[in-house]
Structure formats: structure tokens, C-alpha cells
Amino acid sequence: MLKLEKVTIRFGGLTAVNEVDMEVPKGSIFGLIGPNGAGKTTLFNIISGVYAPTSGRVLFEEKEIQGIPPYKVNKLGIARTYQNINLFKQMTVLENVMVGCHTKTGAGLMSSILRTRRQRAEEKSVREKCLDILHFMQLDSKIDFKSRNLSYGEQRRLEIARALASEPKLLLLDEPAAGMNGREKEELSETIRRINEKGVTVLLVEHDMKLVMNVTHIICVLNYGKKIAFGEPADIQQNQEVIAAYLGDTRND
């Protein structure tokens, strides 16, 4: 579904992502792990169109997408969440999800201003769809809350809800468990599985190794921008280079 070919990005003298080859199979839950500064978020930024790579190709469903702006990448079927929560704090939970939907609605600016009958009908169906997604993400009791008043874990779930609103084929999750307690993490594992069962391919960046090893089918490990390992969770856990670079670090719980 997603293929990276020798993807490289340099920031001045720093090579944040270095000739990374990676293939994410359709239908998989794919883990992308590695120590702080390894280049995981930068790779998400390249895939989602925030950065154009210095060199290399990004293919989504066999089409080159590197350098395409984020809104177009989203239209092609890739949505993401952010490591640093990126919600509209003053807007309600429902409004935040409806924003995510708007890449799909056909109504233009003028009809939005004039609120034509078509616009009102569209808004109703958008609202219903967003309510369904909020139900799926177990946020239905919070729809009228301002997003800034949600707990950290709820904000992370709302980010996922907003990403789902664009009906992605590929969902990129950047540290979705950060700040969550044990119970929330277990629920998140289940949610990721359920999203995947709906046919969405998931690319997961996460430091919580229990969650990663539990939920992913296949894992790619980055270290200093380079891919150092690729394989099934059980093999990755035994890989000496990965243990030395990352897993042996007791800071990973």
C-alpha cells in the first residue's frame, strides 16, 4: 500500500532520515519504532506531505506522492495524528471531528457562507457521520465539551476520531498512547485493532513496547535516521542490534 524508496531528508548538516526503504502491506498494523530523534516523526511528516524528502520516492497505491501538499495527501486516503496534540482547543469535540470531514464534502466557500439547502443537508450527514465516529472512539458523552477540557487520553482519542473522519485507507498514529494510563492503553490497543478490522491500514509510532509488540503485525526499526531492522514483533525483540540501540534502554516501559 505504501512504499518508501531510499527516502532521505537533510536539515542543514543533519540527515534525519537516511535512505530508508520500507513497505507497508495493505491491511497491516505496522510499527515504526526507535529511540528519540531516530526520525520517526520526520518520516510521518514526509509521508503526510508536511516535508518533501531531499531525495527518494514515496509511493501510495503505486502513485508517487512525495512533495504533494498535506491536504492532497489526505484526499488520496492518508490521515494522521500528531505527537504534540494538535486540536482546535476552543472548539467542541464534535466540531473538531467535523473539521476532519471537510476534505470530503463538496460544498464550496460561497455555499458555506450562504448555507444553501444542499449545504445544510450535507452538514447534517457530516454531523451524523462524525457522531458515529465519536461513538466508535467512545467520546459520545463529550461531544459538546471544548477539546481543551478533555483529559489527555481523551484528546488523543479525539485526534484519532478527527483523522478517521476523512475516511482514510492509511492511518498514521504518532505516539497515540503518550500520557495515557494502563487501562487507557489497553483500550487503545483494542481500538487500533478495531480500526484495522474495518479495513484501515495502520502505521504506528509508539514508545510503549508492550502496546507495540501486542498490536503490530510487522515492525521497522529506525536509529539515527537509518533502518536497522524489519520483521515480526517476536524477531524484533530478539534482534541484537535493536536491543543495543533501543530495546535494552530501560526507559522504554
Ligand SMILES: Nc1ncnc2c1ncn2[C@@H]1O[C@H](COP(=O)(O)OP(=O)(O)OP(=O)(O)O)[C@@H](O)[C@H]1O
Ligand atoms: N524541521 C526540522 N529542522 C531541523 N531538524 C529537524 C526538523 N525536524 C526534525 N529534526 C531533527 O531530525 C531528527 C529526527 O527527529 P524526529 O522528530 O523525527 O525524531 P523521532 O524519531 O520522532 O523522535 P521522538 O521519539 O523523540 O519523537 C532530530 O534530530 C530532530 O531534531
Ligand SMILES: [Mg+2]
Ligand atoms: Mg517523534
